[in-house]
Amino acid sequence: MAESDDPEQKPEAKMPDADARDRKRRKGTPDAAFDVWLRRGLHAMFDEVAQEPIPEELIRLIEADRRK
Template sequence: MSDDQASSAKGKRDMPAARRKGRRGRDAAPDAAFDLWLDRGLNAMFGKVAEEPIPPELLAMIEKSREKP
Protein backbone atom coordinates (compact mmCIF):
# COMPACT_ATOMS: atom_id res chain seq x y z
CA MET A 1 0.00 0.00 0.00
CA SER A 2 1.40 3.41 -0.93
CA ASP A 3 1.68 6.28 1.54
CA ASP A 4 -1.20 8.07 -0.20
CA GLN A 5 -3.46 5.03 0.12
CA ALA A 6 -2.53 4.53 3.77
CA SER A 7 -3.20 8.17 4.69
CA SER A 8 -6.50 8.09 2.76
CA ALA A 9 -7.63 4.93 4.58
CA LYS A 10 -6.58 6.38 7.94
CA GLY A 11 -8.47 9.60 7.18
CA LYS A 12 -11.68 7.68 6.56
CA ARG A 13 -11.39 5.85 9.87
CA ASP A 14 -10.82 9.10 11.75
CA MET A 15 -13.79 10.83 10.11
CA PRO A 16 -16.94 11.14 12.28
CA ALA A 17 -19.63 8.60 11.42
CA ALA A 18 -22.07 11.32 10.35
CA ARG A 19 -19.65 12.44 7.62
CA ARG A 20 -18.80 9.03 6.19
CA LYS A 21 -20.40 8.09 2.92
CA GLY A 22 -22.69 5.08 2.69
CA ARG A 23 -22.42 2.35 0.07
CA ARG A 24 -24.36 4.40 -2.43
CA GLY A 25 -22.42 7.63 -1.83
CA ARG A 26 -25.08 9.25 0.35
CA ASP A 27 -24.30 10.88 3.66
CA ALA A 28 -24.85 8.72 6.72
CA ALA A 29 -27.31 11.20 8.35
CA PRO A 30 -30.45 9.30 7.16
CA ASP A 31 -29.26 6.40 9.32
CA ALA A 32 -30.71 8.26 12.31
CA ALA A 33 -34.21 7.82 10.86
CA PHE A 34 -33.56 4.11 10.33
CA ASP A 35 -32.23 3.77 13.89
CA LEU A 36 -35.39 5.41 15.26
CA TRP A 37 -37.62 3.17 13.12
CA LEU A 38 -35.72 0.07 14.22
CA ASP A 39 -35.79 1.08 17.89
CA ARG A 40 -39.54 1.65 17.80
CA GLY A 41 -40.19 -1.60 15.95
CA LEU A 42 -38.07 -3.69 18.30
CA ASN A 43 -39.63 -2.01 21.31
CA ALA A 44 -43.12 -2.75 19.97
CA MET A 45 -42.26 -6.40 19.39
CA PHE A 46 -40.09 -7.14 22.42
CA GLY A 47 -40.74 -4.34 24.94
CA LYS A 48 -42.79 -6.52 27.26
CA VAL A 49 -40.11 -9.21 27.29
CA ALA A 50 -37.47 -6.65 28.25
CA GLU A 51 -39.64 -5.50 31.16
CA GLU A 52 -39.90 -8.99 32.65
CA PRO A 53 -37.86 -9.62 35.80
CA ILE A 54 -34.62 -11.55 35.48
CA PRO A 55 -35.04 -15.09 36.89
CA PRO A 56 -33.32 -15.55 40.26
CA GLU A 57 -31.42 -18.58 38.93
CA LEU A 58 -29.85 -16.47 36.20
CA LEU A 59 -28.95 -13.71 38.66
CA ALA A 60 -27.31 -16.32 40.92
CA MET A 61 -25.26 -17.63 37.98
CA ILE A 62 -24.12 -14.11 37.11
CA GLU A 63 -23.11 -13.34 40.68
CA LYS A 64 -21.28 -16.67 40.95
CA SER A 65 -19.32 -15.95 37.76
CA ARG A 66 -18.28 -12.53 39.08
CA GLU A 67 -16.81 -14.10 42.22
CA LYS A 68 -14.43 -16.35 40.26
CA PRO A 69 -11.12 -14.73 39.22
Protein backbone atom coordinates in the same frame (compact mmCIF):
# COMPACT_ATOMS: atom_id res chain seq x y z
CA MET B 1 2.08 37.46 -13.25
CA ALA B 2 2.03 33.61 -13.36
CA GLU B 3 -0.88 31.66 -11.88
CA SER B 4 -0.05 30.15 -8.47
CA ASP B 5 -0.56 26.51 -7.46
CA ASP B 6 -1.43 27.60 -3.93
CA PRO B 7 -4.95 26.34 -3.00
CA GLU B 8 -5.49 29.55 -1.04
CA GLN B 9 -5.35 31.44 -4.33
CA LYS B 10 -7.92 29.14 -6.01
CA PRO B 11 -11.30 29.33 -4.28
CA GLU B 12 -12.66 26.48 -6.39
CA ALA B 13 -10.00 24.16 -4.93
CA LYS B 14 -11.41 24.62 -1.43
CA MET B 15 -15.12 24.37 -2.22
CA PRO B 16 -16.71 20.98 -2.93
CA ASP B 17 -18.84 20.74 -6.04
CA ALA B 18 -22.63 21.03 -5.79
CA ASP B 19 -23.15 17.26 -6.16
CA ALA B 20 -20.88 16.53 -3.21
CA ARG B 21 -22.70 19.09 -1.05
CA ASP B 22 -26.08 17.59 -2.00
CA ARG B 23 -24.91 14.05 -1.19
CA LYS B 24 -23.74 15.20 2.25
CA ARG B 25 -27.13 16.82 2.97
CA ARG B 26 -29.14 13.80 1.83
CA LYS B 27 -26.96 11.26 3.63
CA GLY B 28 -28.21 12.15 7.14
CA THR B 29 -31.90 11.94 6.34
CA PRO B 30 -32.25 8.25 5.36
CA ASP B 31 -30.06 7.18 8.27
CA ALA B 32 -32.17 9.14 10.72
CA ALA B 33 -35.38 7.72 9.29
CA PHE B 34 -33.98 4.19 9.46
CA ASP B 35 -32.88 4.74 13.07
CA VAL B 36 -36.39 5.85 14.06
CA TRP B 37 -37.96 2.89 12.24
CA LEU B 38 -35.53 0.44 13.86
CA ARG B 39 -35.95 1.90 17.35
CA ARG B 40 -39.75 1.73 17.13
CA GLY B 41 -39.68 -1.81 15.78
CA LEU B 42 -37.29 -3.05 18.46
CA HIS B 43 -39.33 -1.40 21.20
CA ALA B 44 -42.52 -2.95 19.85
CA MET B 45 -40.95 -6.41 19.81
CA PHE B 46 -38.88 -6.40 22.99
CA ASP B 47 -40.18 -3.87 25.55
CA GLU B 48 -42.45 -6.45 27.15
CA VAL B 49 -39.63 -9.01 27.40
CA ALA B 50 -37.17 -6.44 28.79
CA GLN B 51 -39.60 -5.59 31.59
CA GLU B 52 -39.86 -9.18 32.81
CA PRO B 53 -38.06 -9.95 36.08
CA ILE B 54 -34.67 -11.63 35.84
CA PRO B 55 -34.97 -15.31 36.82
CA GLU B 56 -33.42 -16.17 40.20
CA GLU B 57 -31.31 -18.96 38.66
CA LEU B 58 -29.70 -16.50 36.25
CA ILE B 59 -28.94 -14.09 39.11
CA ARG B 60 -27.31 -16.95 41.05
CA LEU B 61 -25.19 -17.90 38.04
CA ILE B 62 -24.03 -14.32 37.55
CA GLU B 63 -23.16 -13.90 41.24
CA ALA B 64 -21.30 -17.22 41.29
CA ASP B 65 -19.28 -16.17 38.26
CA ARG B 66 -18.36 -12.84 39.90
CA ARG B 67 -16.93 -14.68 42.92
CA LYS B 68 -14.57 -16.76 40.76
